[in-house]
Amino acid sequence: MELQSPLLQESQLTRKGTTPRMQQIVTFVQALPTGVLLVLGAVVAGLCTYIFTFGVMALCRKFGWFEPVIEGKIHTVARPRVGGLAIFIAFLLVSFLLYVPLAARSQGQMQIIFGRPYPKELVIYGLFVLASIVIVVVHTYDDIKGLKPLPKLLAQTCAVLILLGPGLHSFHGVLFFGVNNPFSDGVTAYNPALPWYQQPELTLFIHEPVISWLAIPAVLFTWFWFAGMMNAVNFIDGVDGLSSGIVGMASLFIAVISWTMGQQSIAILAAIFTGAVVGFLPHNWNPARIIMGDSGSQFLGITLATLAIMGGAKFALILMILGIPILDIAIVMVNRIRRGQHPMQRDLLPQHARHTHIQYRLLFGGLDARQVCYVLYSATFVLGLLALSMPRIYKFIGFVLVGIVMFVLLAWSRRLQASQAAPSVDLNKQKG
Secondary structure: OEEEOOOOHHHHHHHOOOOHHHHHHHHHHHHOOHHHHHHHHHHHHHHHHHHHHHHHHHHHHHHOOEEOOOOOOOOOOOEEOOOHHHHHHHHHHHHHHHHHHHHHOOOOEEEEEOOEEEEHHHHHHHHHHHHHHHHHHHHHHHHHOOOOHHHHHHHHHHHHHHHHOEOOOEEOOOOOOEEEOOOOOOOOOOOOOOOHHHOOEEEOOOOOOEOOHHHHHHHHHHHHHHHHHHHHHHHHOOOOOHHHHHHHHHHHHHHHHHHHOOOHHHHHHHHHHHHHHHOOHHHHOOOOOOOOHHHHHHHHHHHHHHHHHOOOOOHHHHHHHOHHHHHHHHHHHHHHHHOOOOOOOOOOOOOOOOOOOHHHHHHOOOOOHHHHHHHHHHHHHHHHHHHHHOOHHHHHHHHHHHHHHHHHHHHHHHHHHHOOOOOOOOOOOOOO
């Protein structure tokens, strides 16, 4: 059940159950201009991640939590591998202090949960925190002890179920059941008298997040969106600085478009996430002193997927920005199946250097880790600018451009590798 947020609910949500010191913090944060909160959140989160990473590295050295050197992988030295914990803790801390007080006074939709009203945005944030804890805990264990694929897939599924927030009659969290229709011709609300292609949203059988058999396709699509985004970020986390740079850039674009749409609290949350991710980059830049591990890449993926659909209208943006990694995954899986390999089994390097992920193709073509980052950062930045500037009716042209860019990168990597006597990585330039 959803209601419009009344002003009188603010005192209940921001004062009830808080200590005087906490109430002073809440009052101070709510008094700050949103523009100040946007910049402050990014800066503070970045500093926290940067500082916390030193503690995580000390913890790794104390308990021996290192990524070992494995045959078929490109790194040649053991490195601490749970750096994502620093990003996770910094994001939770800063978002709780700077985002939650603002979201608590949201004037948007309300959710009635156990007879009490809460802002829908705050409910989604709470569900996201619980889901991300599941992801980080399970994949931290995977980083340290190792897990088979099935338990990790179950953890992702559990996290998605938490994010859905199923109640008795409706989903209180995130249910991805529709996207904006670029051809709706000015229609802003669902009209049963119009055909489906003229509705403001192209939906999967339902128009509200209600629990019914008709919601099953939307639930499956939501699972596919979150699991796909987590795995996409995980797959690009193979070169120092690549995943943190691309995800930081993507979340920055989400912050910009959310701000221009008037979704200021979501923009602040995205800015905090941007700062938390970028704050890790100095430690992860080649040659990296620490890697984020699966716990970090999976957390980055689930956060990016959540931010992309909080408030809506950012699905096409993320598909354009992360279009290269998404297409890369599809191409790599097809290549693995063609040679009789399980699609989720990692490629051995350098044996599969010509048919593996684009970052490795470029590495074995002679580029070093930093040059690979510069190339893929540039492509991501250009596609992000195009996604921001294109009218939504032309967004499909952006998807074509993503395909063209991917084709150019693949062709260039083949040319680079053909110029090499044999696929190899300059280990003096590629330390990770």
